[in-house]
Amino acid sequence: MKPRHAPPLNALRAFETAARCLSFQKAAARLFVTPAAVSHQVKRLEDHLGIALFERGHRTVTLTSEGAALATSLSDIFEMLDLALDRASPAATADLRVSTMESFAAKWLAPRLPRFHARHPDIQVRIVTSDQLADLGRDGIDIALRYGPGAGYGNPADLLMEAPVFPVCAPGTLRADGLPLTSPADLAHVTLIHDQSAEGRRGVPDWAAWLAFAGVPAVRADTGPVYPSIYLAQEAALHGHGVALGVGPLVEEDLRAGRLIRPFEAQLPNAYAFWTVCPAAGRKVEATDAFRRWLEVESRASRSLDDRPT
Incomplete structure (x- = not known):
């Protein structure tokens, strides 16, 4: 049997990210490349394997059965690779992967992150945005911030903030x-x-x-x-x-x-809130704990601002 040359790592990374996002555009944003570059790398991998990994629609992509199987295997492999690199370089900057919805990342988390980096320059926070629940273990997520009822996350959830x-x-x-x-x-x-x-x-x-x-x-x-x-x-x-x-x-x-105003003070309580979710066996306990403590400080400041009469 003729040995097959290994596919380029960039193509594998591009495919695995696109498979998680089910979007070349979102994958491109996470990889800091163009959607065309992601599409090119995925096509390169498909040509190398001789199979279709995605079914392409007008503005959507869905995984084929072969693509879904490969994506699952690659997610596990990349998680093991990231873990091995973390263990091999304990003195390097800690890489903390935080999963959250795009709106929370843009409107609440991103404006505050410089304060965390000022306190913990040795911890590099990587934001992974999705409105879908992440598999913390499979996706290599160290901490997730969720908007929901507080149950059904597969791991213990701690209340971060109410959402009036x-x-x-x-x-x-x-x-x-x-x-x-x-x-x-x-x-x-x-x-x-x-x-x-x-x-x-x-x-x-x-x-x-x-x-x-x-x-x-x-x-x-x-x-x-x-x-x-x-x-x-x-x-x-x-x-x-x-x-x-x-x-x-x-x-x-x-x-x-001052970009928005509240024309009326009346507000309603919300059955959904923002929650902090961590895997049962975290890989980066010290970095995760530092991030959670910082989140608690920031959320208390937010609660004091939102403490308005109804």
Whole structure:
């Protein structure tokens, strides 16, 4: 049997990342290359193996059965490789992999990370963003930050922050008749921005729940655009496209900077919250503990800012 040359490591890395993301674009962002480069490397690997690893749609990719099997094996191999490198260079900078949703990374975590790096220059934090639950062991995740009910994560979860819900909009947002917003009833004359995070999730407030709580159930809650994520809905509000329901920690920085305002003080509690999840047997205990302690300090500061009357 003629020996097969090993495929290039870059091609394997590109494929494994694209398989986890199910997106060449997201994989490119994680690898700091272009989507075309990821696509080229995946095609190079497919040509080397003589099989299709992805089924390509108009704007989507899905794994073939062969691709799924290879992705699982490669994830295990890369995790073992990363672990071996960590053990071989104990004096090197610790590499802490943190998994979280993109909105939380962009709106809460990223603005604060410089303070962690100032305290712990020897710990390099690598953010892995996804709205899907990560397999902490398979994906080599040291700590995960989750938005949910606090159960079903496969590992113990500790409450990081509550996530109250209240309306937010850009400064100067006006009613359709050009008048300012002065009461919740005025929401009948503006665009209500929705996101899918509340759909089918019991206890997660939507516009119907907030309007009933504010005493204006006559305002229609079923109009306005629907965005696929909290992040996009809040960004639409930030750009003056209407009023969205903000989730406390995710709008904190924009409120502080004046990019968003709260037109009304009424807020609803949320059955979902932000949680810290760690694997039962962590690989980098000291670095993980340092990051968790820092998260607790930052979350206490956030809670003091969100302690508003309803």
